[in-house]
Amino acid sequence: MKILYIGTNVDKPPFEPLVDYQNDCLLIGLKELFGDDVVDASRRDHLYKDFPDDLLAKQYGKGFTVCKTLEPDNTDRTDIEQKIRNKFFDLVVYGSISRCTDYLELVKEKYNNNQIVMVDGDDRTQMNPLIKMETIYMKRELVWEDNLQFEKHFGSVAPISFAFPTSKVLGALPKKQRYAVNDPRKPNSYIFTDEASYYNDYRVSKYAFTMKKAGWDCLRHYEIIANGCLPLFDNIANIPRYIMMKFPKALVTKIIFFAANKNFEYLDENYDYLSSELMEHFMKHNTTKAMANNFIYNVKRFQR
Numbered sequence: 617m618k619i620l621y622i623g624t625n626v627d628k629p630p631f632e633p634l635v636d637y638q639n640d641c642l643l644i645g646l647k648e649l650f651g652d653d654v655v656d657a658s659r660r661d662h663l664y665k666d667f668p669d670d671l672l673a674k675q676y677g678k679g680f681t682v683c684k685t686l687e688p689d690n691t692d693r694t695d696i697e698q699k700i701r702n703k704f705f706d707l708v709v710y711g712s713i714s715r716c717t718d719y720l721e722l723v724k725e726k727y728n729n730n731q732i733v734m735v736d737g738d739d740r741t742q743m744n745p746l747i748k749m750e751t752i753y754m755k756r757e758l759v760w761e762d763n764l765q766f767e768k769h770f771g772s773v774a775p776i777s778f779a780f781p782t783s784k785v786l787g788a789l790p791k792k793q794r795y796a797v798n799d800p801r802k803p804n805s806y807i808f809t810d811e812a813s814y815y816n817d818y819r820v821s822k823y824a825f826t827m828k829k830a831g832w833d834c835l836r837h838y839e840i841i842a843n844g845c846l847p848l849f850d851n852i853a854n855i856p857r858y859i860m861m862k863f864p865k866a867l868v869t870k871i872i873f874f875a876a877n878k879n880f881e882y883l884d885e886n887y888d889y890l891s892s893e894l895m896e897h898f899m900k901h902n903t904t905k906a907m908a909n910n911f912i913y914n915v916k917r918f919q920r
Contacts, residue, residue, distance in 0.1 A: 623711030638737025639711035645908025739831035779907035788844020796824035818843035
């Protein structure tokens with residue numbers, strides 16, 4: 617499948633801070649599925665392994681997880697406008713509609729609405745006004761009660777979530793501590809300056825705290841599980857139905873139930889079982905490749 621991925625403005629200056637988790641996770645996953653046939657019209661430089669190390673610290677989240685994930689590619693990024701006119705691509709994806717809508721007028725002229733996907737990965741729950749364009753619309757923080765337009769456009773709206781780069785899943789190391797140092801309830805616990813040390817904290821820990829911040833969906837939830845640690849997710853039962861639909865909510869709810877009741881004896885006795893169940897679900901549903909597969913499934917569903 618030939619996909620035009622518009623996630624960064626064409627006239628962006630080189631190496632500006634660009635990290636945008638939903639945008640980045642989806643592009644990584646699509647590249648894992650379709651390789652050079654996925655054309656990021658303006659190369660999202662920070663995702664590629666040739667991105668300069670000295671610029672990582674300037675990225676959001678210090679560049680952890682999404683940065684330097686993809687191998688430098690042979691993607692042909694030339695003559696984008698002419699290729700749109702010729703309908704060279706099978707699908708046009710706007711990876712972050714609140715930040716970049718390059719070529720939109722031309723794309724709307726040349727492509728059917730069900731060949732255009734607008735991704736809204738922002739923390740806000742309100743729909744972006746561009747939903748009125750009647751393209752396929754995928755939203756991360758999708759809350760029915762906050763969206764008067766949701767029912768009207770239900771036939772073209774689908775949820776989407778963060779994911780963890782497939783190639784970076786490491787799993788656990790022998791456990792040396794009960795709780796990970798990194799704790800979102802304690803800002804002074806954010807002590808790690810490199811990705812490997814940050815991941816290792818989870819890998820040698822049995823449990824790690826996580827929680828809702830600006831939005832319910834958070835890359836930290838996935839980083840904990842990918843590194844073989846059990847998440848203690850405060851208020852997970854309150855996540856709205858359409859948010860994080862592929863996350864192992866039931867299993868994590870079970871873990872937090874026993875933790876909240878101080879029943880760590882049960883958790884410790886069943887730790888290996890819970891870990892294996894969590895990782896099995898994670899690999900099926902929460903890697904970037906799995907998320908991209910689900911994305912394509914939803915696109916085809918709307919195209920029927």
